[in-house]
Amino acid sequence: MRENEWNRSIITGSRNICSNSFTNFEFIKLLILNSSAGIGRTGCFIALSNGIKQLNEEHVVDVVRILCNLRRDRGGMIQTNDQYQFLYQALSEYARTLH
DSSP: OOHHHHHHHHHHTHHHHHHHGGGGGGGOOOOOOOOSSSSSHHHHHHHHHHHHHHHHHHSOOOHHHHHHHHHHHSTTOSOSHHHHHHHHHHHHHHHHHTO
16 A cells, blocks of 8 residues: 555544544553654654543643654654644544543
């Protein structure tokens, strides 16, 4: 699957991701994930994971801070507008499940 196809399928499926996959998110102890360069899709997933953790603990999310912290360790995390859009949309959907 090409990256654009992956982004479209992830963005359109974000409601299912949030309602199904992250319902038991706190039980995931170890997950190994890698995309081609390890910065685009992988960065998107790591940022989403960090955002969900922040929402659970602080009831707010600071996407810019999350990305700055990720990029301090590995430059280029999250590369495309689709990936940014997915991150914001998925975090928004997840935040709605908390209320």
